[in-house]
Structure formats: C-alpha cells, structure tokens
Amino acid sequence: MxxxxxxxxxxxxxxxxxxxxxxxxxxxxxxxxxxxxxxxxxxxxxxxxxxxxxxxxxxxxxxxxxxxxxxxxxxxxxxxxxxxxxxxxxxxxxxxxxxxxxxxxxxLGGTLRKYLLNLRPRCLETRVAVVFALDIARAMECLHSHGIIHRDLKPENLILTADHKTVKLVDFGLAREESLTEMMTAETGTYRWMAPELYSTVTLRHGEKKHYNHKVDAYSFAIVLWELVHNRLPFEGMSNLQAAYAAAFKNVRPSAEDLPEDLALILTSCWKEDPNARPNFTQIIKMLLHYLSMLSPPEPLIPSRSFASDNMVFPPESPGTSSLMAIRxxxxxxxxxxxxxxxxxxxxxxxxxx
Known part of the structure; x- marks a missing residue:
C-alpha cells in the first residue's frame, strides 16, 4: 500500500x-x-x-x-x-x-428518527430529551468552532450508541466551510428542518444561491429539540414544501405554548426569523445545562425495547447517509x-x- x-x-x-x-x-x-x-x-x-x-x-x-x-x-x-x-x-x-x-x-443504536418512532405514542422523559439535545449541541459547537456548517441537521442524521445513552451526528455530505463572502447553495438540507433564510421566491429555484451563515444550524436544532420533547413530526399535516413555505413566508413555527418557560425560551430564541438574533451553540449549551439543573433528580432511563421495526428502510429526504447502524x-x-x-x-x- x-x-x-x-x-x-x-x-x-x-x-x-x-x-x-x-x-x-x-x-x-x-x-x-x-x-x-x-x-x-x-x-x-x-x-x-x-x-x-x-x-x-x-x-x-x-x-x-x-x-x-x-x-x-x-x-x-x-x-x-x-x-x-x-x-x-x-x-x-x-x-x-x-x-x-x-x-x-x-x-448500533439506530437513528434518532427510528428510536422516536418506536417510542410513540409515548414521549422521552424530559431529562433524557435535554441530555440528547446537549449531545447534539456539543457536536454542533465543535463543527462551528472549526468554521463548518452542517446544513442538514435532522433526526435521520443523528445516531444512538448501543446503550441508547449518547447521540452522535453523522453525514457531512452537505456540510461546508463558512465564508462571509461566499455565495452558498440555498437548496440544501431537508425542507421541514431548514432555516427560513434559505428561502425566497428566487432561492427556491434550483441552483440559485444566497448568503447565509452558521445560524441556519441553530434553527434546525430548535426543530429537532421540539421533536425530542413532543415526539411528533414538526409541522404536522403539511408536506415538506408547505412547511418550508409556512416557516419562510408566514413565520409559522411549531407551538411552544405548553412547554416550561425556560425550555420554551431556548426553542423560540433558536428559531427566530432574524438569524443574528439566534444564540450560538456555546450559549445554547449553557441554557440547556441551566434548564437541566432545575429538573428533578433523574428517573430510570427509557426502558429497553425490542426494535423489531429497525429492519424497515426509511429513505432520507435529502442525499447522503441516512443511517450508520446495525440491523437487528x-x-x-x-x-x-x-x-x-x-x-x-x-x-x-x-x-x-x-
């Protein structure tokens, strides 16, 4: 060799x-x-x-x-x-x-998407949801510290370890280095999780380009966090394009009204329409840690389940690796x-x- x-x-x-x-x-x-x-x-x-x-x-x-x-x-x-x-x-x-x-x-733990599907109609225990969110936020903080935008943060690109205690980010197919002057492709990622600044009447056309920065990942993180807490598909009842249109042109977001105030604040700050008003991942981690410290002592983790449906193939909505896991x-x-x-x-x- x-x-x-x-x-x-x-x-x-x-x-x-x-x-x-x-x-x-x-x-x-x-x-x-x-x-x-x-x-x-x-x-x-x-x-x-x-x-x-x-x-x-x-x-x-x-x-x-x-x-x-x-x-x-x-x-x-x-x-x-x-x-x-x-x-x-x-x-x-x-x-x-x-x-x-x-x-x-x-x-060996499967995608976060399959894990949540197998848990329905139940939800993750709040502490577990926040711990998973911290794993995701730390991965994103690391990428951003190296000047890398992931651009495709969603449950299909988050994989659990075999003990279901740790979440890891995968699929860097759409990731790229950030440049303040570079014109980057707007139609990247998966519509339901994409930041609204990626859209306009022009940039929705294939191949057009637009300025944006690492704050697109903060928006996607908020949508994933909402899923972790509610175990429901965001923008239920809408197609991917309808969800994107509603978020971009009508400033529609999933409801945060039934959440504790501190948790709702994290979500709503991350999915603000103005990218510059969104926190960075260092700030997000601090907010999550503060919220975690206010929760009651940890209860037993999620009961083990037989993932009989892990043999099902869930094709991703965007190109790239949908899963890096073993079939059961x-x-x-x-x-x-x-x-x-x-x-x-x-x-x-x-x-x-x-």
Missing part, C-alpha cells in the same frame, strides 16, 4: 489526505446494506478486524454529475478527517478507487453479535465486489 498522502480536490482547491486515513480496499469486507440515500448506500462491514459502516458513493453518469459528487465526497472526507468529537461519528478512513468510499465506526432481527439480536460468531467469509471482499 502506498503510504504517501492522497490529493483530493474540493471545488478547485486541492487538499492532502494524510496516509493514516487512506483505506486499503484489500482489507475492506462488505456485509449487508443498512441504509440508502439518493447518492450513496451504507453497508455494515469490517476493516482490519474492526466492525465498521461503509458508505459507498455513486459517481453519477454525466461529467457534470461526476464532478459534483466527487467534490462533495472530497469535502465530506476533508471535514471528517480534521474534526473529532465524542458526539461526532468517528472517521476511520476513505478511498476514492475503485469507488468512492467513506468508512466510519458502526453505531425480530428477536432484537444485533448483527454485531452475529458477526462475532461468523467467520470472515460472512462478508464479501470489497475488491471482489468492485
């Missing part, structure tokens, strides 16, 4: 990927598919005897499509390789031949346990697949 650094190009600018992050396909074994997006599929796998999640990115057909996806892949690899945090999915490596591949840790069977047994009892032949050699 060539130990030299690999060069990637991100929108015309080359960056060097340190050799320690370069995946050797000969040691990569691909197992069952566990997620699928518009431009990528995610598989359970193994790399050098480590259980991993393998994201394989489709290159596209036309030269324009290929160039766009290669740039997006390079941008995601660049960001994953330089930002590490306990609430961000752990990056293991990447390769660009024979296909574009991103390898990360395998998270109807008895609740994770594939991790099965993997430990099977030989390496359980997986297909990556080189043979491609």
């Amino acid at each position: 060539d130990s030299e650094n690999w060069l990637y190009s991100v929108e015309g600018t080359e960056f060097s990927l340190d050799a320690k992050w370069v995946i050797d396909p000969k040691h990569l074994f691909v197992g069952p598919r566990i997620g699928e997006g518009a431009h990528a599929k995610v598989y359970e796998g193994r790399y050098r005897n480590q259980n991993v999640a393998i994201k394989i990115v489709h290159r596209g057909e036309t030269p324009e499509e290929i160039a766009k996806r290669e740039a997006r892949f390079a941008r995601e690899v660049a960001m994953l390789s330089r930002v590490q945090h306990k609430n961000l999915v752990k990056f293991i490596g990447a390769c660009k031949e024979p296909v574009m591949v991103i390898v990360t840790e395998l998270l 069977d109807d008895l609740g047994e994770t594939t991790k346990a099965k993997m430990e009892n099977k030989s390496r032949g359980f997986f297909f050699c990556f080189n043979h697949c491609y």
Whole structure:
C-alpha cells in the first residue's frame, strides 16, 4: 500500500489526505446494506478486524454529475478527517478507487428518527430529551468552532450508541466551510428542518444561491429539540414544501405554548426569523445545562425495547447517509453479535465486489 498522502480536490482547491486515513480496499469486507440515500448506500462491514459502516458513493453518469459528487465526497472526507468529537461519528478512513468510499465506526443504536418512532405514542422523559439535545449541541459547537456548517441537521442524521445513552451526528455530505463572502447553495438540507433564510421566491429555484451563515444550524436544532420533547413530526399535516413555505413566508413555527418557560425560551430564541438574533451553540449549551439543573433528580432511563421495526428502510429526504447502524432481527439480536460468531467469509471482499 502506498503510504504517501492522497490529493483530493474540493471545488478547485486541492487538499492532502494524510496516509493514516487512506483505506486499503484489500482489507475492506462488505456485509449487508443498512441504509440508502439518493447518492450513496451504507453497508455494515469490517476493516482490519474492526466492525465498521461503509458508505459507498455513486459517481453519477454525466461529467457534470461526476464532478459534483466527487467534490462533495472530497469535502465530506476533508471535514471528517480534521474534526473529532465524542458526539461526532468517528472517521476511520476513505478511498476514492475503485469507488468512492467513506468508512466510519458502526453505531448500533439506530437513528434518532427510528428510536422516536418506536417510542410513540409515548414521549422521552424530559431529562433524557435535554441530555440528547446537549449531545447534539456539543457536536454542533465543535463543527462551528472549526468554521463548518452542517446544513442538514435532522433526526435521520443523528445516531444512538448501543446503550441508547449518547447521540452522535453523522453525514457531512452537505456540510461546508463558512465564508462571509461566499455565495452558498440555498437548496440544501431537508425542507421541514431548514432555516427560513434559505428561502425566497428566487432561492427556491434550483441552483440559485444566497448568503447565509452558521445560524441556519441553530434553527434546525430548535426543530429537532421540539421533536425530542413532543415526539411528533414538526409541522404536522403539511408536506415538506408547505412547511418550508409556512416557516419562510408566514413565520409559522411549531407551538411552544405548553412547554416550561425556560425550555420554551431556548426553542423560540433558536428559531427566530432574524438569524443574528439566534444564540450560538456555546450559549445554547449553557441554557440547556441551566434548564437541566432545575429538573428533578433523574428517573430510570427509557426502558429497553425490542426494535423489531429497525429492519424497515426509511429513505432520507435529502442525499447522503441516512443511517450508520446495525440491523437487528425480530428477536432484537444485533448483527454485531452475529458477526462475532461468523467467520470472515460472512462478508464479501470489497475488491471482489468492485
């Protein structure tokens, strides 16, 4: 294996990927598919005897499509390789031949979306919801401290650890570095969770561009926090586009009237129409910690459940990795346990697949 650094190009600018992050396909074994997006599929796998999640990115057909996806892949690899945090999915490596591949840790707890669906009609205990929100806010604080906007914060891109006690942020396919002067694509992320400044009668047209900053993530965080507390889909009864239109042009937000005052203040400040009036994630963390300190002593955490529906595929509403998790069977047994009892032949050699 060539130990030299690999060069990637991100929108015309080359960056060097340190050799320690370069995946050797000969040691990569691909197992069952566990997620699928518009431009990528995610598989359970193994790399050098480590259980991993393998994201394989489709290159596209036309030269324009290929160039766009290669740039997006390079941008995601660049960001994953330089930002590490306990609430961000752990990056293991990447390769660009024979296909574009991103390898990360395998998270066994499932997406936050599936976790909440399995809990309905019940809601998370308030303390648990706030602890999850703190995990998300800390991940976002880390990204923003590195000048990175995620732009696609939603429950499908938040994965739980096997013990269901920690939430990690995944999918950097739409993330990019912030620039005060750069014109950035407006139609990014998923409509229901997107900040209203991403819309106008012009920017709703595909391909148009608009100025915005990291405060778009604060808005998305507020919508996710509302979901954590209520365990309901925000803007119920509306399509994704209807929700976006209502938020952007009518200043409609989910109701915060039935919430404790301090919690309602966090939500309403984060989804303010004026981005500059929204708090940053350092401030959000302080507010969440203060609210957490006022709650009664912790009750037992959420009872364990059999995630029989984890075999269902919930396709994401935006491109990228929808899940980095192991599938469970109807008895609740994770594939991790099965993997430990099977030989390496359980997986297909990556080189043979491609």
